[in-house]
Amino acid sequence: MTATHAFEYTTGSAAGLAAVEPWQNGQLVSAGSTPENRETIASLLKDCLEQNVFAIEPACENAAAIYRQQDELFMLASPSGQCIVVYEDGLIDRAVDGRDREVIHNIPSAAVTVAKAVIMAVPDGKDLTDLEIRQFVYRLAQPQEHTEAMFTCAGLYDPDLLPALVKRLQWRDALAARKPGAELEVAKLEYQVSRNTAEKERLDARKRSIQNQLRELERQRDELDDRREELYRQLEQLSGGYSRLVSEEKRAESRLRETIQNLVREQMSANHDLRKKPE
Numbered sequence: 001m002t003a004t005h006a007f008e009y010t011t012g013s014a015a016g017l018a019a020v021e022p023w024q025n026g027q028l029v030s031a032g033s034t035p036e037n038r039e040t041i042a043s044l045l046k047d048c049l050e051q052n053v054f055a056i057e058p059a060c061e062n063a064a065a066i067y068r069q070q071d072e073l074f075m076l077a078s079p080s081g082q083c084i085v086v087y088e089d090g091l092i093d094r095a096v097d098g099r100d101r102e103v104i105h106n107i108p109s110a111a112v113t114v115a116k117a118v119i120m121a122v123p124d125g126k127d128l129t130d131l132e133i134r135q136f137v138y139r140l141a142q143p144q145e146h147t148e149a150m151f152t153c154a155g156l157y158d159p160d161l162l163p164a165l166v167k168r169l170q171w172r173d174a175l176a177a178r179k180p181g182a183e184l185e186v187a188k189l190e191y192q193v194s195r196n197t198a199e200k201e202r203l204d205a206r207k208r209s210i211q212n213q214l215r216e217l218e219r220q221r222d223e224l225d226d227r228r229e230e231l232y233r234q235l236e237q238l239s240g241g242y243s244r245l246v247s248e249e250k251r252a253e254s255r256l257r258e259t260i261q262n263l264v265r266e267q268m269s270a271n272h273d274l275r276k277k278p279e
Helices: 035-051 130-141 162-178 182-276
Strands: 005-009 018-023 026-032 063-069 072-078 082-087 092-097 104-106 116-122 153-157
Touching (some): 005 026, 026 035, 026 116, 035 063, 063 082, 072 116, 092 104, 092 130, 104 182, 116 130, 130 162
Antiparallel strands (some): 005 153, 018 026, 026 063, 026 153, 063 072, 072 104, 082 092, 082 116
16 A cells, blocks of 8 residues: 555634544554544554554443555554555455454454555544445545535545545445445445454454563473573583582592591600600
8 A cells, every 4th residue: 555645624713623644653543432432442443553462342431543555554443443445456355344353453364465555544434335435435536526524534635546446436336326225235244354354354453462471481491491501501510510519628628637647656656666765
């Protein structure tokens, strides 16, 4: 995704409901029904990424946040919030909603070449229809013609992809006009595909979390092995030193006994000489 353009839309006069800000090596998108909710969901997502923890139940009202780093997305929403991705081919993917009590990590697959045209965090996205999302994309494509916000949201988009995307979405609208219900069937299929993709991404996230834990355990095991080897070396050194001390003590005792015996013999010899000496 080469999204270089950010957008922030809020309904009413409240400030701080939507924001796009730089963070680490990417961009953090967040939106909430209140400024406090937006700040809470943004902080939670940051904490999760810094601590490498994916499972979490956001303790805040309607809000959503997305961290984008190059082509990777990390998304979190609660409870009516949604993280929505609109692909270049017109697929509207409600990637994350309040039922996902964890951070969803979206990594582009080598088998999937469809680019993301729009990503957005919507605090009240649960009630949005696909038609409303399409109309919002039309506004993004022609921002000078629209000044009022349809709903509160924040996000990123690629202006180079919007012309082709608008044509595809307009085809969806035309399909709905010609054959009522057909567009809904298409949307259901797209939704099922997106949920399957989201489920795969959840499993991938858990797999990565387990792999990280295993790597940490292996690192700790290696540290323990190194420590054990060091203690064995110290024990061997102590054992060698103890053996030397015992040997030296035995040699010292032997020399002491020999010295005492020599002194006794010398004393006996001296006494003998004294007895033989004439008075």
